[in-house]
Amino acid sequence: METAFLLEKLILVVVVFTITLVIAMYSTLAERKIAGFMQDRHGPDRAGAFGILQPLCDGSKFFFKEEIIPAGAHKGLFIMGPVIAIITACISSAVIPWGQTLTFGDTTISLQVAEVNIGVLYIFGVIALGVYGIMLGGWASNNKFSLMGAIRAASQSISYEIGLGLSLIALLMVTGTLSIGEIVAQQSGFVNWNIWSQPLGFIIFVTCAFAECNRVPFDLPECETELVGGYHTEYSSMKLGLYMFSEYINMFVSSALMAALYFGGYNFPFMHDLGLSANWITIIGVLVFFAKIFAFIFFFMWIRWTLPRFRYDQLMRLGWKKLIPLAIANIVLTGVIILIKDTFF
Amino acid sequence: MQSLSNRKKVLEQKPMNFWERIYLPAIFKGLSITLKHFFKKIPTVKYPEEVRPYSKNFRGQHSLKRDEEGRERCTACGLCALSCPAEAITMTSAERAKGEEHLYREEKYASVYEINMLRCIFCGLCEEACPKEAIYLDGSHVTADYLRKDFIYGKDKLVEPRFDITKLAKD
Ligand code: SF4
Ligand code: SF4
Numbered sequence: 307m308e309t310a311f312l313l314e315k316l317i318l319v320v321v322v323f324t325i326t327l328v329i330a331m332y333s334t335l336a337e338r339k340i341a342g343f344m345q346d347r348h349g350p351d352r353a354g355a356f357g358i359l360q361p362l363c364d365g366s367k368f369f370f371k372e373e374i375i376p377a378g379a380h381k382g383l384f385i386m387g388p389v390i391a392i393i394t395a396c397i398s399s400a401v402i403p404w405g406q407t408l409t410f411g412d413t414t415i416s417l418q419v420a421e422v423n424i425g426v427l428y429i430f431g432v433i434a435l436g437v438y439g440i441m442l443g444g445w446a447s448n449n450k451f452s453l454m455g456a457i458r459a460a461s462q463s464i465s466y467e468i469g470l471g472l473s474l475i476a477l478l479m480v481t482g483t484l485s486i487g488e489i490v491a492q493q494s495g496f497v498n499w500n501i502w503s504q505p506l507g508f509i510i511f512v513t514c515a516f517a518e519c520n521r522v523p524f525d526l527p528e529c530e531t532e533l534v535g536g537y538h539t540e541y542s543s544m545k546l547g548l549y550m551f552s553e554y555i556n557m558f559v560s561s562a563l564m565a566a567l568y569f570g571g572y573n574f575p576f577m578h579d580l581g582l583s584a585n586w587i588t589i590i591g592v593l594v595f596f597a598k599i600f601a602f603i604f605f606f607m608w609i610r611w612t613l614p615r616f617r618y619d620q621l622m623r624l625g626w627k628k629l630i631p632l633a634i635a636n637i638v639l640t641g642v643i644i645l646i647k648d649t650f651f
Numbered sequence: 652m653q654s655l656s657n658r659k660k661v662l663e664q665k666p667m668n669f670w671e672r673i674y675l676p677a678i679f680k681g682l683s684i685t686l687k688h689f690f691k692k693i694p695t696v697k698y699p700e701e702v703r704p705y706s707k708n709f710r711g712q713h714s715l716k717r718d719e720e721g722r723e724r725c726t727a728c729g730l731c732a733l734s735c736p737a738e739a740i741t742m743t744s745a746e747r748a749k750g751e752e753h754l755y756r757e758e759k760y761a762s763v764y765e766i767n768m769l770r771c772i773f774c775g776l777c778e779e780a781c782p783k784e785a786i787y788l789d790g791s792h793v794t795a796d797y798l799r800k801d802f803i804y805g806k807d808k809l810v811e812p813r814f815d816i817t818k819l820a821k822d
Contacts, residue, residue, distance in 0.1 A: 344685045348695050509675075612685045613678065 387443025444537030455536030472633030490571035561602035712790030731777035
């Protein structure tokens with residue numbers, strides 16, 4: 307039983323890993339395609355049909371580029387930066403429930419790698435670790451632009467983590483649990499989705515998630531117009547590739563989180579009224595979940611090609627003076643509503 | 652103060668109202684604009700696969716013509732070189748020897764005829780100047796190359812290929 311369990315989890319881990327990496331890979335293509343379409347261009351379309359081989363070409367190009375480690379850089383930390391970035395990006399997908407359970411005969415397989423009852427906290431911890439990759443890389447480069455980028459990344463990430471946390475607290479008050487699996491399970495059907503009870507919390511969460519992923523309009527750490535390349539100015543070859551890759555993985559994971567926490571995860575409307583067997587519901591649920599994730603990834607890119615970058619003081623003002631008070635107000639409001647509900651209904 | 656041109660406009664900087672300050676409506680407006688472009692027809696022509704039609708009087712690469720019997724028409728009079736505003740044409744003339752009557756129509760011909768395609772502005776004045784109707788800019792455009800020297804087109808590239816007119820008459 308024990309080995310079977312380990313094997314099951316191992317397969318699931320490999321599958322999730324592969325899917326994550328493939329999606330991150332093709333996000334790079336999707337990003338350029340979407341950018342192209344939004345600017346009335348075709349985007350890359352020379353490598354394979356519709357440019358389908360473009361990510362492979364980019365990847366192999368990264369491998370063949372010269373690898374430069376600056377003479378003044380701290381070699382160990384310089385190498386560790388991208389490694390930490392990509393590891394933290396990858397492990398955050400462990401607690402996301404990709405679907406319900408599949409039943410074969412008398413074995414049931416849960417489509418969640420680790421059912422941790424403090425999943426939300428785990429995600430938080432990992433996100434907080436993620437900034438070390440950027441900070442170490444930027445600091446170890448021994449370059450002023452990189453250092454500036456790293457400092458910005460650190461302060462931005464700390465500021466927006468507060469907003470992120472506060473918006474989640476309101477969500478946790480509604481759901482009453484820290485386990486992501488349970489939060490998703492509570493949202494079965496359509497009317498139970500948390501977005502209906504937490505619209506303001508969702509907006510705050512999305513904004514903070516953008517900032518945590520260092521995506522436009524909050525990509526101040528790499529802000530190429532001011533800082534050359536930001537924290538990865540000195541990076542070349544696959545180490546740069548890892549940084550970019552971790553950005554796309556982060557985007558994928560936060561899309562998955564948004565879909566899971568606010569948009570019902572694998573739940574879809576009328577899921578119990580169609581008379582489908584449990585396995586079918588699970589399979590369709592997984593597909594629905596991925597559809598939601600792709601929608602959010604598209605949203606990320608859509609925003610990127612629409613909004614200009616914030617100025618640094620605007621970023622800080624938005625984080626500390628707007629989002630945090632709003633999130634606190636949201637918590638109070640949620641508390642009052644819960645209280646009214648409990649006492650009068 | 653009255654401005655001299657009377658066209659001075661004073662820009663008013665009103666404080667932003669609530670909706671402008673929360674920024675969200677502006678974001679949605681921007682998003683709708685980019686989404687509109689997302690579904691728009693893309694004007695790019697995918698060149699090697701799709702070629703746009705040339706206009707009828709398009710002036711492209713020159714060709715040196717032959718007459719009905721396949722002889723070169725050019726007599727190396729140099730009028731084209733003289734008329735060329737870009738001074739792109741050079742040539743060396745030679746006298747037709749006995750037994751070459753099937754190659755050159757006139758008694759004098761151009762043994763070397765070169766056009767520097769980097770100098771040429773495709774104005775078509777050479778075509779107008781030629782008294783022998785020997786040069787026309789009727790090719791497609793001049794393609795890219797790696798070296799400057801390869802843009803000096805000699806007779807090998809300019810003289811049109813031999814063309815058997817009797818075959819055409821039969822069809
Ligand atoms: S087209 Fe004009 S510029 Fe070109 S060779 Fe003829 S006369 Fe000269
Ligand atoms: S191309 Fe025409 S104008 Fe030029 S040298 Fe020959 S005959 Fe004269």
